[in-house]
Amino acid sequence: MLYQRRELLKAAAVVLPSIIAVGIFVYGFIIWSFRVSVSAWDGILPNFTYVGFKNYIETFQTQRFQTDLWNTLFFTIFFLGLTVTTGLALALLLERSVKGEDVFRTIYLFPMAISFVVTGVAWRWIFNPTVGLNALLQKLGIPVTWGWYTDPSTVGPFHVALIPLIIAASWQFSGYTMAMYLAALRGIPEDVIEASMIDGATYFQRLTLVILPLLKPITLSALIVLGHISLKIFDLVYVMTGKGPAFATDFPGIFMFETTFRGNHYAQGAVISMVMLFLVAVVIVPYLVSVFREGRRA
């Protein structure tokens, strides 16, 4: 008994500091940010006069923030779609031809080890309209003058300048989804596959009717992880394109940084942070709830 209590004390001593730290530095600061977001703090010195949701209304009315939300939506859809499908395709290819798998796995996984800042610098040059991809294609005799991330044109509310960013971000995370899918594919029991083969299923049928349904949980966790990366994206965009012409590649994170630390609009910065937190919560909370339920069932 005494022994157990000592173990318990030790456990508490180990866990308690981080609980306190998380309590203060995560939840405490969320509350504090919310307080700033409903205050009149516009300028360098704090002013906590309560103004209600005035700042929220004003922020949502700015053209820049509306563009940011559209950009976030489109970026998230295409980034998630591209990353998941590329990852799945790579995993299926690797699964079928085992020769040299280690090498390919390393190559595909490698981008994930690089920081977004490095990726951003590299892709900024690749998509530079005068010295990057365009120059290469022009040397090959293909007259491309596409502006890439400097092109302010839109298709509906979709900014075409987002395309290079989506490609760069997917490049970075496809290896991650590939690794997850590869692990899941390895986890599918042999006999299920064999049974379907005996039933005379073609590869395509096996893929759509047996393998993909079994991969659903993996897809879900990949979407959650990628989803929150996409919703709070900052570093890649900041380094690669900045806010772009006419906010073509602007995101809430960049708007928040500029309005708070350049314009000293602290209340508006807090509003944007709260909206970003809300967006991430929309993605994460249902996932946490489902995990929690499963945990209880088990």
Add this chain to the structure above:
Amino acid sequence: MRRILTGLLLCVVLAATVWAGAQKEEENKVEIFSWWTAGGEAEGLEALIEVFNQKYPEIEVINATVAGGAGSNAKAVLATRMQGGNPPDSFQVHAGHELIDTWVVAGAMEPITFIFEENGFLDKYPKGVIDIISYQGEIYSVPVNIHRSNVLWYNKKVFDQNGLTPPRTFDEFFSVAETLADKGITPLALGDNGIWASTHLLESVLAGSLGPERYRGLWNGTTRWDGAETKRALTTFVRMLEYVNSDHAALSWDAAAQYVADGKAAMTIMGDWAHGYFKSKGLKVGVDYGWSPSPSTSGMFIMLSDSFGLPKGAPHRDAAIKWLTVCASREGQDAFNPKKGSIPSRIDGDRSLYDEYLQAAMDDFASNEIIPSVAHGAAASEAWVTELNDVVSVLVADRDVDKAAAQLQKIADKYAKK
């Protein structure tokens, strides 16, 4: 266990010694906060510190620089320190509204008019400069340098080959630009990645078409942004953009200057730090490149300046005042500016220390009408400039003058003092 205890004890003793040491040294220090970490700026700052050290060898200068982001990182750090009640003894800030609206209005700065009065500096500075650094009759910062923003830099060889002379008015600019475009040379290089270079170009156009008085009026609310004259200026700006390199949004200002250096583009409108850039690339002024005031702004000197101020509650106030006095002295300015590639904010600088271009700039500074730059924090608050930049960013893309004028007026209504 014993080893751990000894180790702990040692740590405590060590920490106590360091702390005690720090306490003792406190008196003879001055902490200077800036974002001058590289190149001529850092060398200039060091030269300035050297002058200070010679005068006050007993005071140790702590050079607290924060790198990156053209000062935006440093500004964020500074804001945290000031809000936390831990100000540096003196910090770098753009002279004018960037200092005044951010810090002076908030009541965080001490007036330093007495430094100018006690040392007889007041008549050593042009009135235009004193106006820009003053708020309600008190001076709040020491400008250590002056840069000029309205300079048109051109590739001399390209101009000579095509028999052109640098344009002095907007009409001349458009005819020169047309000739160059026909020859397949980009007339005007722009690198507005991060948009301020567009705002920089815009302020030159606004000053050129409105003249100094009405240009100043834009910032104090007496000139309307949606009036016919300002709209005409915005239209000229948009028309100039038609002669700009198509990849401008991907470039920084120095990449644009490189286009001019390479002869890929003929002109660029940039501050006189472009002169330092060309020199560092081994080009010769008057041979490889030339300069003139940007179109229709001869006789005007759009100025920006880095300055140091005195925050309230500075831990070493006396040392900070000594530092500011050195910054404002002729000796300090002549140590700093030749290295930084700028001109002194005093009118009595030692001309022999400066090169051909800077001497010409000193002459213009002494004789021209001095007006504040908006892109670099002299004319308007940072809050205003960030919103202005957003409008310019859209204007550059959609070229909708009426919409931009209306939005700019709305922002001006919010910030201009009536």
